[in-house]
């Protein structure tokens with residue numbers, strides 16, 4: 001397998017684009033490799049510009065739950081494009097997508113469409129602050145909610161609950177309104193809320209963390225947060241940008257039976273086009289402009305192409321058997337990867353919920369950011385490179401999810417598992 005053309009394309013890209021990429025993880029810097037430039041995708045596979053074909057477990061970082069270039073999605077986008085790509089005026093399609101979201105997601109009575117998950121998170125936090133009249137928020141270590149200023153924050157040192165910026169350019173003044181706590185530790189949340197709950201507008205989390213690998217909630221964590229937020233009048237926000245319409249149509253909130261006040265969506269609901277959404281209780285959503293005073297707008301929000309793709313996607317996901325198929329494919333992949341590591345006694349810890357999973361190169365149990373980041377990332381990088389060479393494209397970093405789509409076949413997964421047995425032996 002050669003990658004000369006990708007290497008040259010990467011050189012060229014770096015002349016004009018910072019780091020050669022439009023989103024950092026694409027640069028492959030966490031796995032000591034050079035990124036493959038993709039020419040096309042179809043079903044479960046992508047082909048790079050050198051002509052190499054890969055079974056794709058990145059799936060555009062989550063959106064492509066039906067695989068690449070799904071016929072119904074392609075047809076919907078073409079149809080929409082031919083009748084005008086943007087109007088800056090309302091269309092019936094937007095109501096259609098909103099209705100489908102409201103019908104599927106337990107917490108959502110009203111929903112506003114935006115253009116990315118980042119925008120959804122930023123807007124929902126503004127709404128929670130406007131609704132409660134409070135400034136502080138709680139987020140959890142290892143959860144990612146896009147790159148808005150107040151969310152690029154890590155836990156401060158010592159006894160203080162004040163967050164500190166994780167990126168230059170984020171004002172400390174801004175970060176100090178973000179309290180960062182360990183994931184899956186409901187007692188810490190209770191302590192902080194007992195002390196300063198009346199200053200806290202929102203608790204935001206990924207109900208299944210998908211940006212530190214995959215870390216499911218421990219029993220009682222989501223329920224505990226629901227209880228605490230009720231007591232203190234805090235808005236509970238589930239960031240279901242990954243899990244929405246992936247862990248079933250009702251997302252993680254339906255799966256675990258815990259209903260937040262607001263929910264963020266993205267990825268899957270855009271069918272591979274740029275879409276995000278935030279929604280929740282009608283009483284809270286009524287504070288959004290123009291119904292209420294909290295401002296939020298977007299020139300391309302509810303864009304006809306993106307909305308058409310989203311509708312086609314959600315229609316396919318409402319067919320019977322889809323999530324059962326995803327569950328079964330996910331289970332086969334997880335069991336096989338685990339077996340490939342066991343055969344050569346390489347310690348791994350596997351997490352999975354439905355079609356999202358992670359193989360941590362770690363000998364200990366993983367339940368939060370601290371335990372996750374004790375993984376052997378060098379070993380992951382070596383495994384990743386070996387798999388890429390053998391035609392399986394996993395995320396170019398240990399702390400990401402592997403996704404399966406309905407386009408993955410038993411044969412795709414068999415090929416991947418055979419490769420993993422081979423690669424594990426070489427580690």
Ligand SMILES: *Cc1c(COP(=O)(O)O)cnc(C)c1O
Nearest residue numbers: 116117118144145146239241242
């Ligand atoms: C991807 C992601 C986001 C950000 O979405 P973008 O569309 O990349 O801005 C937010 N939250 C979670 C949980 C995500 O995985």
